[in-house]
Amino acid sequence: MTQGPVYLDWNATAPLRPEARAAMDAALGSCGNASSVHRAGRAARRIIEQARTRVAALAGVSPEQVVMTSGGTEANALALGGFPARRLIVSAIEHDSVLENAPGASRIRVTREGVADLASLETQLARDKSPALISLMLANNETGAVQPVAEAAELAHARGALIHCDAIQAAGKLPLDLRSLGCDLLTLSAHKLGGPQGVGALILAAGIEIVPLFRGGGQERGRRAGTENLAGIAGFGAACAAASSCLADHIRVARLRDLAEARLKEIAPDAVVFAEDAPRLSNTLCIAMPGVPASTQVMALDLAGIMVSAGSACSSGKVRRSHVLEAMDAPETLSECAIRISLGWSTTESQIDRLTEAWGALYARCRASAA
Amino acid sequence: MTASRRPNAPPVYLDYQATTPCDPRVVEAMLPYFTEKFGNPGSLTHAYGREAAAAVEQARCQLAELIGAEPREIVFTSGATESNNTAVKGAAHFHRQFGKDHIVTLATEHKCVLESARALAEEGFRVTYVPVGRDGLVDLDRLEAAISDQTSVVSVMAAHNEIGVIQPLKEISALAHAKGALFHSDAAQAVGKMPFDVEEIGLDLASISGHKIYGPKGVGALYLRRRPRARITPLIDGGGQERAMRSGTLPVPLIVGLGRAAAIAQSEMEGETRRLLALRARLLNGLKSRFPALVLNGHAEKRLPGNLNLSFPGIKALDLIASCPGLALSTGSACTAAEVEPSYVLKALGLGEDIAGSSLRIGIGRFTTATEIDFAVEAVAAALNRLRSGPGVTSASGGTT
Numbered sequence: 001m002t003q004g005p006v007y008l009d010w011n012a013t014a015p016l017r018p019e020a021r022a023a024m025d026a027a028l029g030s031c032g033n034a035s036s037v038h039r040a041g042r043a044a045r046r047i048i049e050q051a052r053t054r055v056a057a058l059a060g061v062s063p064e065q066v067v068m069t070s071g072g073t074e075a076n077a078l079a080l081g082g083f084p085a086r087r088l089i090v091s092a093i094e095h096d097s098v099l100e101n102a103p104g105a106s107r108i109r110v111t112r113e114g115v116a117d118l119a120s121l122e123t124q125l126a127r128d129k130s131p132a133l134i135s136l137m138l139a140n141n142e143t144g145a146v147q148p149v150a151e152a153a154e155l156a157h158a159r160g161a162l163i164h165c166d167a168i169q170a171a172g173k174l175p176l177d178l179r180s181l182g183c184d185l186l187t188l189s190a191h192k193l194g195g196p197q198g199v200g201a202l203i204l205a206a207g208i209e210i211v212p213l214f215r216g217g218g219q220e221r222g223r224r225a226g227t228e229n230l231a232g233i234a235g236f237g238a239a240c241a242a243a244s245s246c247l248a249d250h251i252r253v254a255r256l257r258d259l260a261e262a263r264l265k266e267i268a269p270d271a272v273v274f275a276e277d278a279p280r281l282s283n284t285l286c287i288a289m290p291g292v293p294a295s296t297q298v299m300a301l302d303l304a305g306i307m308v309s310a311g312s313a314c315s316s317g318k319v320r321r322s323h324v325l326e327a328m329d330a331p332e333t334l335s336e337c338a339i340r341i342s343l344g345w346s347t348t349e350s351q352i353d354r355l356t357e358a359w360g361a362l363y364a365r366c367r368a369s370a371a
Numbered sequence: 372m373t374a375s376r377r378p379n380a381p382p383v384y385l386d387y388q389a390t391t392p393c394d395p396r397v398v399e400a401m402l403p404y405f406t407e408k409f410g411n412p413g414s415l416t417h418a419y420g421r422e423a424a425a426a427v428e429q430a431r432c433q434l435a436e437l438i439g440a441e442p443r444e445i446v447f448t449s450g451a452t453e454s455n456n457t458a459v460k461g462a463a464h465f466h467r468q469f470g471k472d473h474i475v476t477l478a479t480e481h482k483c484v485l486e487s488a489r490a491l492a493e494e495g496f497r498v499t500y501v502p503v504g505r506d507g508l509v510d511l512d513r514l515e516a517a518i519s520d521q522t523s524v525v526s527v528m529a530a531h532n533e534i535g536v537i538q539p540l541k542e543i544s545a546l547a548h549a550k551g552a553l554f555h556s557d558a559a560q561a562v563g564k565m566p567f568d569v570e571e572i573g574l575d576l577a578s579i580s581g582h583k584i585y586g587p588k589g590v591g592a593l594y595l596r597r598r599p600r601a602r603i604t605p606l607i608d609g610g611g612q613e614r615a616m617r618s619g620t621l622p623v624p625l626i627v628g629l630g631r632a633a634a635i636a637q638s639e640m641e642g643e644t645r646r647l648l649a650l651r652a653r654l655l656n657g658l659k660s661r662f663p664a665l666v667l668n669g670h671a672e673k674r675l676p677g678n679l680n681l682s683f684p685g686i687k688a689l690d691l692i693a694s695c696p697g698l699a700l701s702t703g704s705a706c707t708a709a710e711v712e713p714s715y716v717l718k719a720l721g722l723g724e725d726i727a728g729s730s731l732r733i734g735i736g737r738f739t740t741a742t743e744i745d746f747a748v749e750a751v752a753a754a755l756n757r758l759r760s761g762p763g764v765t766s767a768s769g770g771t772t
Contacts, residue, residue: 003753007419009414009420012410012413013414014409015409024405028398029392031392032390032699033389037692038382038698038700039381040384040698041699070449070453071449071619071620071622072619072620073618073619074619077608089423095610096609098609100499100609100611101607102594116762130427143554187772189620196622196624196625197620198588198589198621199622213606214483215483215487215489216455216482216483217481217482225482226449226452227450227588228451229449229590231588231589232588235405254458267649270467305512307418308416309414309416365538
């Protein structure tokens with residue numbers, strides 16, 4: 001059996017898909033600025049518009065609804081800053097790129113299973129008659145819990161509110177359709193679905209316009225200035241096309257995740273799986289080994305060549321309590337022992353065997369020294 | 372001397388100020404970080420993340436070295452437009468709490484600085500747009516008069532994207548600092564093309580672009596002085612990357628490419644400058660001998676080695692471009708290339724509508740060859756002959772008929 005590295009941190013970033021690499025190789029060989037009118041510029045423009053069509057197809061929208069950005073964080077900042085007159089309501093488990101760009105926002109509570117509580121949303125909407133912008137993610141990056149976005153959108157629209165959905169973790173893992181979600185704004189990131197880092201998109205429902213964050217040369221229909229990231233956008237388009245065409249692969253990924261979950265719980269009957277009873281992304285497992293700090297687990301697994309994380313990658317350099325698990329009312333003694341295991345299209349059963357073995361060895365060691 | 376090229380060869384690229392091709396050495400440095408080394412540099416708990424973080428830090432050092440900065444003064448962004456928006460809006464927003472509600476910039480700045488200033492004006496900030504002289508250089512007396520102790524930031528482009536003019540940055544820095552204002556420079560065209568040292572100039576903030584220096588599109592940087600600290604409000608909040616000055620997962624391959632591009636620019640700058648100056652003289656002399664009425668816009672010496680901005684009196688620039696299918700040319704900034712209006716920059720130099728409408732920007736760079744220059748001279752000369760002999764156009768002296 002090979003002892004190569006086992007990457008199980010796909011929610012932090014996913015490896016580049018071969019299709020994206022090929023599209024980027026081709027685009028890197030082209031030198032035009034897509035705004036130039038000469039032949040090189042027109043060739044660059046074609047690459048971007050083809051990619052835009054593919055990104056649009058992933059979300060079931062038309063290409064002119066797609067605003068290319070430098071990534072999910074910028075798209076979230078653009079969405080939340082795009083309506084200065086509206087008050088903000090966000091769920092308590094949003095990613096930092098939503099929370100930090102929504103200072104003073106009121107919070108929607110979540111259940112113990114990590115799912116936004118629609119009654120809490122209704123209360124927030126009813127508290128104040130002024131128009132609101134709601135932000136609710138489609139699936140949580142730490143637990144994988146899928147959120148009731150379509151239902152929230154109905155409540156929002158009934159009260160004259162707009163709704164933004166951060167679909168960064170869900171895109172490519174769940175079927176995505178802006179209209180059936182009923183969202184006004186939707187964020188995508190390329191590098192979470194097999195595209196490159198440094199590209200993302202904000203998708204606007206028909207008729208929605210925003211106040212831009214970057215002003216300048218008027219690119220992206222004046223919604224986002226700056227020379228387009230040609231190769232990145234080409235890779236994003238190709239990754240979206242590849243992700244849409246292999247959504248069925250997630251049945252296989254779900255089976256591997258369920259296998260990992262069952263085995264870890266068999267090894268450690270006291271292990272706790274977060275959002276266990278919620279609808280969950282097929283690739284995500286957030287699990288606590290009680291009494292063993294997450295950093296100890298992550299380091300022990302790293303030594304065995306297995307890469308997982310203690311939470312979101314943005315903050316994984318520091319040791320900080322997860323605001324997601326805190327919002328789910330998990331006791332601190334438990335949440336500090338939670339690790340995130342996330343799988344992807346190239347994850348294999350033998351990699352799950354390696355995980356099980358290493359985690360099992362750590363568990364045995366810790367329980368022996370505690371005894 | 373022949374200037375023949377293969378039929379169906381791609382057009383000769385003469386638009387290096389719009390964008391530059393990615394250097395193959397840059398592409399080679401980037402490729403592993405797209406595929407096998409794909410980690411998130413925030414994932415410090417495992418080897419993939421640490422490998423990516425190390426690559427980012429190496430690139431940060433390479434870029435810092437090119438501009439004489441400390442690595443921790445470099446903030447990676449999605450490009451110069453973002454850097455300019457962050458610097459100008461961020462400085463204005465941060466210093467408003469100290470009663471500073473004024474910013475100063477030039478009438479000829481890039482659109483993304485002017486549009487940032489306009490957005491600030493909509494928020495109630497006062498903006499002074501200082502005019503430039505016929506040669507494109509700022510009038511330092513008028514600039515000094517414009518800056519007051521209510522000015523939070525003075526933003527002046529280092530080297531111009533259309534007319535290539537290099538501003539007296541050290542003098543501008545002294546004027547800004549004398550009134551307690553920060554000095555920001557959009558150095559997207561300057562960095563990597565000319566000596567540029569943040570200490571020597573006295574910069575507080577500077578914007579850098581990847582794709583203008585043979586790196587990839589979609590990445591840039593903001594230089595942010597630490598001592599004394601240039602304080603600004605960030606534009607994008609989130610996971611707290613880049614010392615919380617710019618949140619968002621770092622695009623590792625693009626950053627590696629920017630670092631490599633900076634290192635190449637630094638090691639080759641001297642020789643490349645000499646080579647470009649020779650090629651540019653060959654191009655200018657060739658065109659002048661075919662069209663003596665030609666006018667060079669912007670200061671003749673204080674300009675980027677790879678830039679020419681030329682007026683062909685009596686000829687419409689768009690007609691000239693259309694008559695040269697073998698050349699990739701532009702009338703000015705790519706952001707507005709599709710507009711038919713003559714450049715606002717040339718108008719700011721005092722050029723009339725007609726003469727501004729007869730102007731071409733010609734950008735040469737690392738991959739331009741003498742053969743291409745000779746081909747370009749022949750192609751433009753032939754097109755000029757066709758246009759001048761056509762109906763309803765102008766005489767050889769350049770006067771309108």
